[in-house]
Amino acid sequence: MKNRKFRALILVAAVSAVGACGLPRSGPSKGELLSGSIEKYGDTFVVAVDNRINEITDYTPSFGFPKSFRSAGQIRPDTISPGDVLALTIYENVDDGLLAGQGGKQSQLTQLQVDGAGYIFIPYAGRILAAGNTPERLRQIITEKLSAQTPDPQVVVTRLAGQGTTVSIVGNAGAQGVYTIEQSSRRISGMLAAAGGVTVDPKVAQVTVIRGNTRGKAWLQDIFETPSQDIALRGGDRILIEEDERAFTAVGATGGQARVPFEQPRITALEAISKVGGLNSSLADPKGVFILRDETSSIARKVLQRDDIPNDQRMIYVMDLTEPNGLFMARDFQIRDGDTVYVSEAPFVQLQKTLAAITGTASSVNSLNNIAN
Known part of the structure; x- marks a missing residue:
């Protein structure tokens, strides 16, 4: 009788300890995140993603050279310029x-x-x-x-x-240096080709042109696909080639947790999840996919359908991949620079961890009971 009472006492104490101290997990639960919403006196707006939200938030930073660059005609390669x-x-x-x-x-x-x-x-x-x-x-x-x-x-x-007939190219170019504007390199595409192209993935290459006190930036792909962005060069232009530095962070019950660079101008939520190995099948709650973002005030007003939003707002966009169109919503939702993609653990995961802890505790109780005997 004493042994049974002792075993029960130890078991109750162990369960109480598990409940009091909590168990390891990859992050907050879906309910804990939702509890921080403005509606529940938190400081974050929580919004379920649908077609309207996807349309409003479908924004990718667009680059392009200013009109003064685009409207400048080609100079003759033998035209004399200041500095020649x-x-x-x-x-x-x-x-x-x-x-x-x-x-x-x-x-x-x-x-x-x-x-x-x-x-x-x-x-x-x-x-x-x-x-x-x-x-x-x-x-x-x-x-x-x-x-x-x-x-x-x-x-x-x-x-x-002379400096009046040359441009300088630096950054991720095949060959950095000073190049003379010639018949074949009067436009930026020709000049980049003369410099050996770029040393980064063309899909994430950005080209900045500095002309006096004015500068403009364009995606390398746009320069070759959009004639108006293939601007005519002027003597003294400085050309900088950079790799896109945008990135998002993936945490929670995903296949991997990391800061992930963009590998193309646009990345959707579904693509972002796939880049870190998808959902962890043994942990993830497909109903709890969250995008945490500091949203601009202009977009926040449209999303919330309110006019009293003067500043940027913390927003949590929620997606349920188990809904009939859930995967379509994730496929169309655009990730932006600085976003955090978080996937919560499924409710049963904590239950499993609790049962495992209790089972382990019960084994310890048996050991203690054997010691007592």
Whole structure:
């Protein structure tokens, strides 16, 4: 009799301890998450995903070059620009020429740089606008200017390498460096090809162009698929190639828990779950798939159908994959940068853990009982 009482006492104490201390788990239960909603005096809006929500939240950051970039026409590869370096050779049809000096008919002006305003200075011809002209047109202008000073001058204009005719490419390019704008590389697609393409997955490559104080960014795929994004380049452009740094976090009863980078411009909730091995079949509650997000105020107002939302809001989007269209909802829901994808444990999992703990406790009770005997 004493042994039975002792065994019962130990068993009750063990069960009480299990209930008081709790059992290990992968995160909060579905009920605990829902209890934090605004409706239950929490600080988070909880919203069930349906077709209306998918349509409202279907937002992917769109990149694109500004209108000033897109409307700029192609420059001729031989057009002179500020920063170019020119070389001039002038032949005069007289001995002791005006520029050549005593006994000479030929004079050379080398390393003649076009200033920031586009001008060069030539003795006896004055300050001449070079930018925007081809070497041939500049030759004609200089000839006309010098004709009033020396008879029948012959002028040769050669454009040397200069910062006005080049662009710089850095980042995840096949070959970083400074490249001259040529016939085949007047647009960004041609220039990227000249630089050896990109060293990251083209689906997640972003291209930034900095022109003076203005910059624009576009997806590499858009540059090749959308003609308006394949912008004409200008001398001095700086091109930066980067890999998309967006990521989401997956936690809870999934096949894996990690911070997962985007591998394409758009990722759905269903794709996000699959990227971490899907739902853990022995733990996950398919009725408890949650997307935790700091939602923008503009989208939050539409989702909640309220006008009194001035700031960004904490939102929890809930999906039940067991519903007839649950998988379709998850397939259409767009994940955004910084989202947390959380899958709660099924209710029976905690019951199993409790029974296992009790069973283990009962074994311990038997051991204690044997010791007592």
